[in-house]
Amino acid sequence: LSHDDTLDTLDMEIAQALEQDGRESFREVARQLGIAEGTVRARVRKMQDAGKLCFQALLNPRAVGLNCIAYVGIAVKDEMLTDVTGALASIDAFVYVTVNLGRFNVVCMAFCPSREELGEILTQKVMVLPGVIRTETMEVLQIFRMDNHFRQRGA
């Protein structure tokens, strides 16, 4: 990770000032930090262009009827990892698919309207994939914290 990849202090302050409300005016951010509005605008543009920062509408899963959230750990034959993770990534309900070290070599996160639909996805789309050895589902009971991050493209 080179020095250029991370944010300098002012960039970080600007990003933090915008964190809770991504639509906050640059004028207000400039006022809070005691800097020029043009500086905020230019810094944000530069961070956006470099893929370091983005502004996104995020949804409350419970408010849009997605009541069943689960971690799905999957043991996959190693020689099939690319095929299986490619297929898993194409499932809409899986917003998160990773290749891991640990008990499971693939971990996914599913957001579904109901347990029935999660069950359908697991039995009809996941367990049938060649290379899937076993799955273990951990349904989420309570969310205490859920922040979002993203990765720079091609990083």
Next chain:
Amino acid sequence: VATEKRKESGPKGQDLRPGNARLITTSPQPPPAVFQHLDSIDVQIIQLLREDGRMTVRALSQKIGIAEPTVGNRIKALHDGRVMKVKTLISLEASGRPLAAIIGIRTSGRAIDKIAADLSEIDGVVSVMSVLGRFDLCVGFSAVNLEDLRNALEKEFGRVRGVNSLECQLALEEVKLTPLWATF
């Protein structure tokens, strides 16, 4: 045939063929199931704000074909109703914590919400959820490097009262990472 099918069903036309598994998604639309509960104007606002969270009210009103005050009111209602909020996301690389891990935790002898509150305070913790199954809590964590991860396991996670055992799953590759949901 299966390969072709996957390619077609990839989000945003990304190539999901073997060897091109890396398809990190930063701005896709939510699954269609999400929109069943919303009217068409709200759906359009959300879709446009998924593409660019800072799109102006004027641009939104022109694209959707409704009055500017209506757009403003709709955004406010979505926000106040805890349905949608526009947040600023910093990439894992830019935040200096490029390693992602999921830590499964078993607890005992202390209320889970208290344990969760302590875990939420740890630098680099992204998510904390209680779960049914093998673990009691699943924690998303992003680390500066392996040394930082090692130290956090011993000195931070391991020392939270009520944490019984830890099992760390370190991500080698994020095949799909869609920032879509938030707590409100």
